[in-house]
Amino acid sequence: MNHSDKYDTLKRLDHTHLWHPFTQMQEWMGEDPCIIAEGEGSYLIDVDGNRYLDGVSSLWCNLFGHRRPELDEALKAQTDRIAHSTFLGLSHVPGIELAARLNAIVPPGLTRVFYSDSGATAVEVALKLAVQYWQLLGQTERTRFARLEESYHGDTVGAMSVGYSELFHHYHRTMLFPSLSVKPPYAYQREQGLTEAEAMERSLAEARATVEREKDRLAAFIMEPVMQGAAGMWPQPAGYVRGIRDICADNGILFIADEVATGFGHTGRMWACEHDGVTPDLMCVGKGITGGYLPLAATFATEEIFSAFLGEYGEFKSFFHGHTYTGNPLGCAVALAGMDIFERDALMETLPAKMAWLERTLQADILTLPHVREIRQRGFMTGMELVKDKARGERYDPGLRIANQVVLEARRRGVIIRPLGDTLIMLPPLTISDAELAILTGVVRDSIRHVTEAS
Ligand SMILES: Cc1ncc(COP(=O)(O)O)c(C=O)c1O
DSSP: OOOOOHHHHHHHHHHHHOOOOTTTTHTTTSSSSOOEEEEETTEEETOOOOOEEEHHHHHHTTTOBEEEEEEEEHHHHHHOOOOOOSSSOOOOOHHHHHHHHHHHHHOEEEEEEEESSSHHHHHHHHHOOOOOOOOTTOOOOOOEEEEEEEEOOOOSSHHHTHHHHHHHHGGGGSSSSSOEEOOOOHHHHHOOOOOHHHOOOOOOOOHHHHHHHGGEEEEEEEEEEEETTTTTTOOOOHHHHHHHHHHHHTTTOEEEEEOOTTTTTTSSSSSSSGTTOOSEEEEEGOOOOOTTSSSSSSEEHEEEEEEEOOOOOGGGGGGGOOOTTTTOOOHHHHHHHHHHHHHHHHHHHHHHHHHHHHHHHIIIIOOOSEEEEEEEEEEEEEEEEEEBBBTTOOOOOOGGGGGHHHHHHHHHHEEEEEEEEEEEEEEOTTOHHHHHHHHHHHHHHHHHHHHHHHO
């Protein structure tokens, strides 16, 4: 590909000055990076004017498309008022208004919003609230957490501790606190060839046994409801979230739902917990809260948890936690404009047809390809797993990085998706048009074909 002088300059500066997340920089510095300069609707546009359909909604956070006029306007209007003012000792207009709007749509029973600035910090807040809650109630032994195997809750130390991954975290193992891991249903299906129903029963039985055994030492069970995203899109059967919630309630421990990835419509309901009619004790959201514009996150709590922290100042029951940009007004203003779009455009009502179309197309056009072993989908959250030999379930040599090859081929064809091991990940903006969805699935199919036929 021929590049402009501007591209060459930026590439040199990137390679000289930057360190990218989750990236082997030696490899990066030997390649031509894709340098994004603009966005428009579902598309990203690079410095040379090439357009790419954003099939992962900029890491699962862009809900309404890029440069959405209503969000741009809300941001500009807020900058005309104030960009930032602290939430410590002061409040501000968009922070208050957003909390009221969010509380009206979260599962009933969640009444309090604690802002932070990323998914990981929303999780840290939930973990710290849970531990302090039990201390305030005098149950000081309850300090540990149960979680699902291969769960991912972010890259800060607490979040890593409840989402340990050997590949990502083994260098930092000594920094982490221990947590109790339960095998999720998908792992049972995969490792032991169980049916979905059998796997769910096994996983719930294991969760119940673990929680009952440890209940006096457990503060909470934390999980990604309905779909474990970063594990490679590991779905849970209907009723599983309810099952874990009931185990927590039966044993008197808190249930934390990490809806950072699943929240704001990604699974077809506003919150994944809604599929099972579950209200968690604490709920973490981030990513889509500002439609992918600004770093903002929130942890929701019940009134029961909130009230345990009330008392005279001198009792020191306060939650001593905060970040400089907690509840940043620009983020809150944009998030409010996003709430308007959900309401005005009845956005949630537009999703079932699109998600059903996606499911039919993936089953008909992609699962039928000779090297696609499995499609795992809940709403727009999609994983497509590649194998060398479908009949024998033989995996590709990991050194081939087959999914990464497909991702690069799709990019050459104007579509951005992401690899996770041998799984291709797709999660488009909620507002993607039918025509764009057809382009996305068509390019993914052709890219898989192109790469797997040559490998
Ligand atoms: C379920 C879940 N929790 C937490 C996080 C961390 O969010 P952030 O990257 O904003 O810190 C992620 C990120 O992918 C996630 O998928």
